[in-house]
Amino acid sequence: MLLKMNQMLYYQIASSDNEEAAIEYKSRIADEHADGLLIEVPISEKTGRYKRLFLGDELSAFFVSEDGIKNYFDSHVIGFKEDGIRLIKICKPDPDRIAKVQRRSFLRVSAELEIAVKQSDHVRFVCLTDDVGGGGISFICDGKWPLLPEQTLECWLLVPFRNGTIEHAFFKAEIVRVVELVSGKKQAMIKYVSINDSERQKVIRYCFEKQLKFRNR
Incomplete structure (x- = not known):
């Protein structure tokens, strides 16, 4: 699994509103559990505003590995945790469902x-x-x-x-x-x-x- 603590995730949130669905957010991975990842509250790359997530929200996400490859996966919100700050728990992707996209070898x-x-x-x-x-x-x-x-x-x-x-x-x-x-x-x-x-x-x-x-x- 390429995902690890303190790694940055980038993602869009499924929404019926076209403008909202097009916004890209980012979150740091704060902790890892057997069934999920705990991420910080998402922040918009463009506006710097925080976004509240709800149980069941669907995410189209990617992270960049050390060799510069973008790794895409789908996830959804499965819970929350209060640990000094509010953390969001998302479903951990199956390694077989992560799509790797290299600059010179596009899907x-x-x-x-x-x-x-x-x-x-x-x-x-x-x-x-x-x-x-x-x-x-x-x-x-x-x-x-x-x-x-x-x-x-x-x-x-x-x-x-x-x-x-x-x-x-x-x-x-x-x-x-x-x-x-x-x-x-x-x-x-x-x-x-x-x-x-x-x-x-x-x-x-x-x-x-x-x-x-x-x-x-």
Whole structure:
């Protein structure tokens, strides 16, 4: 188990409010029990405000190991403890349910997500992805669109999360390969050439949630 005392956790809290669900909090691990972790009251990275948690609140969390790898997992609040300060007890993740994301080896999953593509001022279209990942995606579109390797695209990806919120991830990408399918459509494999870390994290979080859903079947 890579989790340890005094380690910092970063997470988002499931909420029906889109703005609230997008806020990232952090907490230090204060203690470890057989069935859970005791963490300090979460504080917003952006505003510096503390957040009250309730029994059953669901968390999408990650921590960074010493070698710089982000480790994602799901958890939920299972109790509280007063020890001079208020501590929150969250469920300890099973090691097999922690997804590791390395900078040069991003998680990739099959997914049909809506994506809006701008090739030029006169060529814009909407289609569905075939797979998505932290390093790039592939999508399938109508065969009439003039796609060629090394072309640059501007894309807006619709990213749905498990808690019901939906966000857009914007990025610029380069076409790596185009395949003409038997159906008459085209499959384009693209890699990100310009994407903010916050936008990439949306895609990675989606991949992580989908991978966990598949593992739990």
